[in-house]
Amino acid sequence: MALIVQKYGGTSVGNPDRIKNVARRVAKFREQGHQVVVVLSAMSGETNRLIALAKEMQAQPDPRELDVVISTGEQVTIGLLAMALKDIGVDAVSYTGPQVKILTDSAFTKARIVSIDEENIHSDLDNGKVVVVAGFQGMDEDGNITTLGRGGSDTTGVAIAAALRADECQIYTDVDGVYTTDPRVVPEARRLKSITFEEMLEMASLGSKVLQIRSVEFAGKYKVKLRVLSSFMDEPGEGTLITFEDDDKMEQAVISGIAFNRDEAKITLLGVPDKPGIAYQILGPVADANIDVDMIIQNVGEVGTTDFSFTVHRNEFARTMDILKNQIVPHIGAREVVGDNKAAKVSVVGVGMRSHVGIASKMFRTLAEEGINIQMISTSEIKISVVIDEKYLELAVRVLHKVFDLDQENA
Numbered sequence: 525m526a527l528i529v530q531k532y533g534g535t536s537v538g539n540p541d542r543i544k545n546v547a548r549r550v551a552k553f554r555e556q557g558h559q560v561v562v563v564l565s566a567m568s569g570e571t572n573r574l575i576a577l578a579k580e581m582q583a584q585p586d587p588r589e590l591d592v593v594i595s596t597g598e599q600v601t602i603g604l605l606a607m608a609l610k611d612i613g614v615d616a617v618s619y620t621g622p623q624v625k626i627l628t629d630s631a632f633t634k635a636r637i638v639s640i641d642e643e644n645i646h647s648d649l650d651n652g653k654v655v656v657v658a659g660f661q662g663m664d665e666d667g668n669i670t671t672l673g674r675g676g677s678d679t680t681g682v683a684i685a686a687a688l689r690a691d692e693c694q695i696y697t698d699v700d701g702v703y704t705t706d707p708r709v710v711p712e713a714r715r716l717k718s719i720t721f722e723e724m725l726e727m728a729s730l731g732s733k734v735l736q737i738r739s740v741e742f743a744g745k746y747k748v749k750l751r752v753l754s755s756f757m758d759e760p761g762e763g764t765l766i767t768f769e770d771d772d773k774m775e776q777a778v779i780s781g782i783a784f785n786r787d788e789a790k791i792t793l794l795g796v797p798d799k800p801g802i803a804y805q806i807l808g809p810v811a812d813a814n815i816d817v818d819m820i821i822q823n824v825g826e827v828g829t830t831d832f833s834f835t836v837h838r839n840e841f842a843r844t845m846d847i848l849k850n851q852i853v854p855h856i857g858a859r860e861v862v863g864d865n866k867a868a869k870v871s872v873v874g875v876g877m878r879s880h881v882g883i884a885s886k887m888f889r890t891l892a893e894e895g896i897n898i899q900m901i902s903t904s905e906i907k908i909s910v911v912i913d914e915k916y917l918e919l920a921v922r923v924l925h926k927v928f929d930l931d932q933e934n935a
C-alpha cells in the first residue's frame with residue numbers, strides 16, 4: 525500500500541465527463557489498496573473568467589478580494605469530484621485550502637505556503653476515505669483566503685505530498701510527460717523517462733510550462749518524488765519521473781532538453797561611461813519599476829565607455845525603453861539606447877554538461893552553420909542560453925534538438 529497524491533489540472537476536470545474519468549482513475553488506485561489524496565485545479569478557463577469578472581468591478585482589483593473570488597473555481601471541482609467518487613461507491617471528502625489549514629503568508633495572489641496541518645487528512649485516509657483538496661489556495665494567520673499564483677495547484681499538490689510524506693506525487697495534465705522540447709516545434713521530440721530537479725527547474729524557468737516553477741523548487745527542497753502523467757490516456761504509462769541526480773541512472777544523455785522563450789526583448793545602451801556604479805544606475809530604476817531583467821551583458825570598455833545590454837519580457841519593452849530614455853540616459857550620459865522586441869531565447873539544458881566539455885562550442889557551431897547570429901550568451905553549470913532573432917527560433921530549436929541526439933530514442 526502506498527500513499528499517493530494525485531494532482532489534476534484544469535483540462536483534466538474541464539467538464540462533468542472528465543471529472544467522472546478522474547473519479548474512475550482514483551477508484552482504480554483505491555482498488556489496488558493505495559491511499560489517495562487528490563488535489564484539483566479549477567475547470568480550465570474558470571480562473572481567467574473569474575479574474576475578468578473582478579476587473580469589471582475594479583480595473584486593479586483589490587488583491588484580498590481578488591483572492592476571495594478566484595479561489596472559488598477550485599471549490600466547485602473538489603465538491604463535484606467527491607460526489608462523482610461517492611456515486612461510484614468510493615468514500616470521499618473534499619476540503620478547501622483553509623479547511624485543511626494550508627497556512628500561507630499574506631501576499632495575496634502570490635502567497636507562499638508556511639505550513640499544512642496534515643492530521644485530519646491522515647485520519648480521513650485511515651478511515652478509508654479519498655481526500656480531495658482544492659489547489660491554489662490557503663489562508664493567512666488572520667484567516668484571510670489567499671491564492672498561490674497562477675498554476676499554483678501544482679505547488680499545493682507537492683506541498684501536501686511533502687507534508688504527508690507521500691510515496692509519490694503524480695501530476696496529471698494534458699501532456700503525457702516532460703518532452704525534450706515542444707513537440708509543436710519539433711515533431712521528433714520525445715518524452716523523457718526521467719529528468720533531474722535541477723534540469724526541470726531550468727526547463728520550467730525557461731518557458732516549458734508543464735509545471736509551476738515553485739512546485740519544482742518545493743519538490744526539490746522536500747525530496748518529493750514527482751511524476752508527470754497524462755490524464756487523457758486510459759493507461760497513462762509511466763510519464764516522466766523527476767529525480768535527483770544521484771539516482772538518475774535511467775537516462776544519461778548529456779543534454780536533456782531544448783527550452784525556448786519567444787517573448788524576449790533586448791535593450792542596449794551604447795557608449796556608457798565605464799566606471800563604478802553604472803550597472804546599478806541603469807538597473808536600479810528598472811528594478812524599482814518591478815521589471816524583471818533576465819540576461820545582462822556588459823562589454824569590456826574601450827576609451828572610457830562601454831556597451832550594456834539586457835533582456836526583459838516583451839510585455840515590459842515599452843515601459844523599460846521609456847525609463848531608459850527619460851530617466852537613465854540623461855542621467856548617466858549614454859550615447860544612445862537601442863532596443864529590439866523581436867528577440868528569442870534558446871537554451872540547451874543538461875546535468876551532463878558538468879562532465880562533458882565542448883557543449884557550448886557544439887551549440888555555437890551548429891547555429892553558425894545555419895547562419896544564425898548569436899546576440900547574447902549566458903550560462904550556468906547545466907545550461908547554455910543564447911538570444912537570437914525571433915525569426916530563427918524554430919530553426920535553431922530543430923537543429924539543436926538534432927545535433928544533441930535528442931531526435932532518436934537513445935535511452
Ligand code: ASP
Pocket residue numbers: 533534565566571572597659660673674675676677678
Ligand atoms: N486555477 C488556477 C490557475 O489557473 C490554479 C491552477 O490551475 O493551478 O492558475
Ligand code: MG
Pocket residue numbers: 533534675678
Ligand atoms: Mg497548471
